[in-house]
Amino acid sequence: MTRRVDQDEPAARRASRTLRWPSFWDLAYAAGDHLLYWDPPATPPELVELLDAGLIPRQGTVVDLGCGAGREAVFCAGRGHPTLALDRSLPALLHARRRARDAGASMLCCQADVFAPPLAAGCADLVLDRGLFHLLPRRRRPAYARRIGRLLRPGGHLLLRFAAGDDPEAGLVTASEAELDRLFPQPGFHRHPPRSITMTAQAEDLPAQAVLIRRRARRAEPAGRRWSPAPGKPDRRRRPRG
Numbered sequence: 001m002t003r004r005v006d007q008d009e010p011a012a013r014r015a016s017r018t019l020r021w022p023s024f025w026d027l028a029y030a031a032g033d034h035l036l037y038w039d040p041p042a043t044p045p046e047l048v049e050l051l052d053a054g055l056i057p058r059q060g061t062v063v064d065l066g067c068g069a070g071r072e073a074v075f076c077a078g079r080g081h082p083t084l085a086l087d088r089s090l091p092a093l094l095h096a097r098r099r100a101r102d103a104g105a106s107m108l109c110c111q112a113d114v115f116a117p118p119l120a121a122g123c124a125d126l127v128l129d130r131g132l133f134h135l136l137p138r139r140r141r142p143a144y145a146r147r148i149g150r151l152l153r154p155g156g157h158l159l160l161r162f163a164a165g166d167d168p169e170a171g172l173v174t175a176s177e178a179e180l181d182r183l184f185p186q187p188g189f190h191r192h193p194p195r196s197i198t199m200t201a202q203a204e205d206l207p208a209q210a211v212l213i214r215r216r217a218r219r220a221e222p223a224g225r226r227w228s229p230a231p232g233k234p235d236r237r238r239r240p241r242g
Ligand SMILES: C[S@@+](CC[C@H](N)C(=O)[O-])C[C@H]1O[C@@H](n2cnc3c(N)ncnc32)[C@H](O)[C@@H]1O
Pocket: 025, 038, 039, 040, 065, 066, 067, 068, 069, 070, 071, 086, 087, 088, 089, 092, 112, 113, 114, 115, 129, 130, 131, 132, 135
């Protein structure tokens, strides 16, 4: 199905054609399908709560990995955080750039692969991943986790959101707490308990988990402040899938 999204859509389509192999993602963003299946209609509450909780420095740098159409990156930029929105899909970044412009927010957009981000070690106070990690097969996750560990400044946080269960048809692979602890091991990292959330889009509500992980500044550092907003509060009213 194709849908007109906005006046940037023809630009997104042109950009997609210039890529040698337009990916599933390029075509989906060019058609506007992201709005139906994964792009959140409002800023996800777990991100709002995290920034409100004061765990991230006011001027802390945010890196959104697999930013898509940029809902979360634009929100962080609007709150005054230096923000970098990274995605492999150029059409996604065109949407993100337009959103930032409409919101009067200023952020950097970067087309890159998360396995080779052109970013300095220790550059991020907050790394966001909403819906990319669960696309990665388990064998690729250790390399991804090492990348994130390198991007995080000591004391920096990762906010990870992924499907609560496997969905082979959609290519989603969940993660257990044991897997997360292998990927982000003690004593270098502190993991908060996972929270049940809903990843909401126009046509789909996906039961998911939100996990906050902190790169410890010092090995002997205490666990830190709790991140304990209302348990299991969904993004919005649940709607049946499909
Ligand atoms: C399900 S979408 C989520 C987008 C956004 N985070 C959101 O919540 O709306 C996954 C995104 O990851 C991007 N992506 C997938 N693999 C990637 C990779 N290896 N490097 C960079 N981005 C990637 C896709 O282009 C897509 O925009």
